[in-house]
Each structure stands twice: as structure tokens, then as C-alpha cells.
Amino acid sequence: xxxxxxxxxxxxxxxxxxxxxxxxxxxxxxxxxxxxxxxxxxxxxxxxxxxxxxxxxxxxxxxxxxxxxxxxxxxxxxxxxxxxxxxxxxxxxxxxxxxxxxxxxxxxxxxxxxxxxxxxxxxxxxxxxxxxxxxxxxxxxxxxxxxxxxxxxxxxxxxxxxxxxxxxxxxxxxxxxxxxxxxxxxxxxxxxxxxxxxxxxxxxxxxxxxxxxxxxxxxxxxxxxxxxxxxxxxxxxxxxxxxxxxxxxxxxxxxxxxxxxxxx
DNA sequence: CTTAATGTTGTCTG
DNA sequence: CCAGACAACATTAA
Numbered sequence: 001x002x003x004x005x006x007x008x009x010x011x012x013x014x015x016x017x018x019x020x021x022x023x024x025x026x027x028x029x030x031x032x033x034x035x036x037x038x039x040x041x042x043x044x045x046x047x048x049x050x051x052x053x054x055x056x057x058x059x060x061x062x063x064x065x066x067x068x069x070x071x072x073x074x075x076x077x078x079x080x081x082x083x084x085x086x087x088x089x090x091x092x093x094x095x096x097x098x099x100x101x102x103x104x105x106x107x108x109x110x111x112x113x114x115x116x117x118x119x120x121x122x123x124x125x126x127x128x129x130x131x132x133x134x135x136x137x138x139x140x141x142x143x144x145x146x147x148x149x150x151x152x153x154x155x156x157x158x159x160x161x162x163x164x165x166x167x168x169x170x171x172x173x174x175x176x177x178x179x180x181x182x183x184x185x186x187x188x189x190x191x192x193x194x195x196x197x198x199x200x201x202x203x204x205x206x207x208x209x210x211x212x213x214x215x216x217x218x219x220x221x222x223x224x225x226x227x228x229x230x231x232x233x234x235x236x237x238x239x240x241x242x243x244x245x246x247x248x249x250x251x252x253x254x255x256x257x258x259x260x261x262x263x264x
Numbered sequence: 265c266t267t268a269a270t271g272t273t274g275t276c277t278g
Numbered sequence: 279c280c281a282g283a284c285a286a287c288a289t290t291a292a
Contacts, residue, residue, distance in 0.1 A: 032287095035273095060270095078271090079272080079288095080272095080288095081270085125269085125288060125290065126289065157281085159281095160281070168271095170272080223270090252283090253284065253285090254271095255269085
């Protein structure tokens with residue numbers, strides 16, 4: 001469930017349904033899923049007996065705090081196909097490009113609570129991750145609260161890269177992925193291949209407004225796949241705004257759809 | 265069977 | 279050392 005919008009609904013589900021509950025056991029059957037030095041034994045020792053006190057998010061990263069900010073924190077990343085399940089319930093957003101079936105082998109990480117319930121992270125593609133006490137400084141400012149000054153700094157640092165690559169770089173702006181960036185640039189009328197340094201002041205302001213409004217809109221709609229341009233993401237697809245045939249390219253290493261008629 | 269998929273990271277190069 | 283490009287990672291679904 002990978003972009004900011006889906007990660008936020010996973011965070012909200014965890015906050016509503018796990019805060020205040022005490023961890024009785026940790027299930028981490030897949031060592032490959034534990035990253036940056038995290039081990040199953042380390043997680044078990046750190047988390048057993050702890051009570052969850054808060055669930056935070058920055059970009060696509062979820063942080064779960066235990067015991068009032070003094071206990072350990074663990075990070076959950078949903079990768080390309082990860083999904084959080086609490087007591088058998090998941091967030092309402094649908095997941096495309098991945099199955100929603102509950103195959104036991106896809107439970108890459110889980111917590112059992114003292115009250116008898118459980119949460120787990122299901123990830124068919126196995127590209128998600130669990131990290132104990134993750135560093136929180138590797139991500140840029142979150143896209144939901146991005147200021148114009150922060151956007152300008154991101155553009156300045158990535159001046160010679162395509163604007164799309166800059167917006168997808170999590171160390172510059174956190175939370176935007178392939179679909180969301182295409183939607184934002186489509187709405188802003190900016191060609192995703194333009195080098196970041198070529199945006200003038202007016203375009204920077206317009207882009208900043210569009211990032212914030214688009215993220216807000218899709219949070220409200222409940223999924224990045226509910227954007228207006230998504231239906232045109234197919235070979236031969238037409239721009240919903242002006243009917244031109246969409247252009248398909250690879251930019252920043254990802255499949256990119258844009259409208260040659262109104263994105264410049 | 266082939267291709268592509270909402271992502272991150274390590275490696276190579278300039 | 280910094281930016282940028284790209285392959286690799288693992289697995290499923292169309």
C-alpha cells in the first residue's frame with residue numbers, strides 16, 4: 001500500500017486499534033524482512049511486555065512508539081504491496097497490483113497482544129521492512145506539510161535531475177510515489193522530464209500549491225489510484241482534460257504518463 | 265510466456 | 279564528497 005495516502009490510512013488504523021494494547025509476543029519469521037541490523041531476537045527482547053503509545057508517519061514510513069516515548073520504537077514500511085491487518089481488519093482503501101487474499105505465508109511480521117488480539121503486516125511481494133529504533137533523519141519533509149521554502153530547497157539540491165525524480169526522492173520530499181507525482185504534475189501542467197532548475201518562480205509556487213491540494217484531495221478520496229489522471233495510464237490512453245493521447249516514457253526509472261498537449 | 269507493478273538501496277560514474 | 283542513473287531485490291497478476 002505504498003504511497004503517503006495509503007500509508008496514512010494504515011497509520012490511522014494502527015492508531016485507532018493498537019494504542020494502549022500490550023505486546024505479548026512478536027512474530028518475525030522472515031529475517032530478510034528485517035532491515036538495518038534488526039533481528040527477530042532483538043525485536044522480541046525490545047517489545048515483549050511493552051504497551052503501544054503512539055503511531056506516527058513521515059512520508060511512507062510508519063513509526064510505532066511504545067511506553068511513552070521512553071520505550072523502543074519500531075518502523076514499518078509497506079514496500080510495494082504491504083498491508084496492515086489488525087484483529088483481522090484492514091484499512092478501507094483497495095490495493096491494486098497486489099492480491100488482498102490473506103495467505104499465511106504473506107504475514108511477514110506480527111504482534112500478538114495480551115488481550116488475545118493480533119496485528120500483522122501482510123506483504124506478498126516482500127519488499128516492505130521492519131526496523132527496530134529506526135533513524136528518522138533520512139527522510140525529507142513530509143509532503144502533507146511541505147512549505148514553499150522546503151520545496152525550493154529540494155529543487156535546488158536536485159537542480160540537474162528531472163522534476164519527477166526530485167519529487168520522488170524520499171530524502172528531498174517524503175511521501176510522494178510514482179502515481180502521486182504523475183497526478184501532481186499532470187494537474188500542475190508541468191512536463192515530468194523538465195529539469196528542476198528550469199522551473200521559474202511562478203511555476204514553483206504553482207507546483208507547491210498543487211502538491212498540497214492533490215495530497216489533500218487524494219487523502220479525502222482514500223487512495224492514490226483515485227486521482228483524475230489514473231484512468232489514462234494505459235497505452236493509447238487519452239488525457240481526461242483535453243483528449244490528447246498520453247505520452248508514455250521512463251523518467252526517474254519509473255513508467256511515466258503525461259499529456260503532451262498541456263504539460264510543458 | 266512475457267511484461268510490468270503505488271518502492272528502496274547499493275553500486276558505479278562523472 | 280555530492281548528484282544522478284540504473285540494476286537488483288522478490289513475487290504476483292494481467
